[in-house]
Amino acid sequence: MSKNRLLLLAGLLIISIASFVYMNMNYDILARNTYVTSANRSLLLEKLNDDEILYIVENNVDVNKFYEFLQDDLFVFDHYELYGQAKKVRPSDTHTIVTFVNAVESTLDFESILEALKYYDYPVLRKMLVDHSPYNNQAEIVLNPDDVSLQLGLNNTIGEYEPTDLISLKNYNCIPTIDQEIKLRKEAADSLNLMCVYLETMTNEKCGGFTVTQGYLSYDDIQQNYLEAISEYGAQQAFEMWGWPSHNEHQLGLSVDIALQEDIPLEDSEQYNFLLENVSRYGFTFYEEADFSHLEEPYHMRYIGY
Numbered sequence: 001m002s003k004n005r006l007l008l009l010a011g012l013l014i015i016s017i018a019s020f021v022y023m024n025m026n027y028d029i030l031a032r033n034t035y036v037t038s039a040n041r042s043l044l045l046e047k048l049n050d051d052e053i054l055y056i057v058e059n060n061v062d063v064n065k066f067y068e069f070l071q072d073d074l075f076v077f078d079h080y081e082l083y084g085q086a087k088k089v090r091p092s093d094t095h096t097i098v099t100f101v102n103a104v105e106s107t108l109d110f111e112s113i114l115e116a117l118k119y120y121d122y123p124v125l126r127k128m129l130v131d132h133s134p135y136n137n138q139a140e141i142v143l144n145p146d147d148v149s150l151q152l153g154l155n156n157t158i159g160e161y162e163p164t165d166l167i168s169l170k171n172y173n174c175i176p177t178i179d180q181e182i183k184l185r186k187e188a189a190d191s192l193n194l195m196c197v198y199l200e201t202m203t204n205e206k207c208g209g210f211t212v213t214q215g216y217l218s219y220d221d222i223q224q225n226y227l228e229a230i231s232e233y234g235a236q237q238a239f240e241m242w243g244w245p246s247h248n249e250h251q252l253g254l255s256v257d258i259a260l261q262e263d264i265p266l267e268d269s270e271q272y273n274f275l276l277e278n279v280s281r282y283g284f285t286f287y288e289e290a291d292f293s294h295l296e297e298p299y300h301m302r303y304i305g306y
Contacts, residue, residue: 103126
């Protein structure tokens with residue numbers, strides 16, 4: 001082979017190698033993902049490692065579904081779908097969602113977490129899933145605390161949940177209360193008002209002579225009352241009086257405590273017996289068994305729906 005031919009082949013080889021190196025240096029694997037644009041490419045390259053980039057390319061993942069979360073320093077690629085699912089159920093700022101998902105995704109199946117997010121805000125649900133109930137570490141989280149038929153007791157918890165449809169009983173002329181700030185969930189309050197109208201019709205006394213002495217109590221209210229009762233009466237009697245915070249029905253906004261306006265003991269009165277006979281017509285009940293956070297109380301009435 002002539003010297004000139006060898007030089008030509010060598011030159012062609014050098015050109016081929018240089019071209020190959022140049023092509024590799026300038027090859028953009030992200031170009032194979034149809035959702036990558038000039039606007040999002042740089043952040044994807046900065047935040048994702050080679051395996052993650054390969055995954056979104058091979059699966060043509062829509063990067064727009066997680067791009068906003070990618071901008072958070074705590075973004076975890078394995079959770080990219082969960083961030084979007086959580087935001088769809090309960091919109092919030094990016095950092096709140098990212099830190100929430102990172103903290104709780106392994107505590108419960110995510111479908112259940114998404115169901116609970118319909119009713120609890122992120123800090124409340126995160127605290128429940130991570131810290132559990134301080135009074136019963138094994139207590140099951142109530143996924144739907146808005147369910148009027150919910151039986152809240154010692155083995156399940158609603159954390160620091162607060163109903164969103166509370167209404168003051170001062171809006172109802174037929175419901176006497178000892179405190180103008182007593183609240184219930186609207187459905188329960190409406191039914192209580194109808195019952196008071198009926199009782200007044202039958203007895204010629206406003207609400208049959210009954211007064212509402214207590215309605216909705218927040219987690220903080222119950223906690224304060226419980227701790228004060230421990231200091232004054234001891235743990236057992238405090239439990240009998242208040243039950244545990246996050247396990248007490250008054251936090252649901254569906255329960256009222258009642259008393260006779262004449263301050264007559266309830267169980268000795270004809271009015272109370274008449275109430276017992278008619279209370280279920282309006283979706284209320286008195287419990288016969290102490291299976292809840294409070295013990296059996298003749299003055300404690302709970303709305304469970306029709």
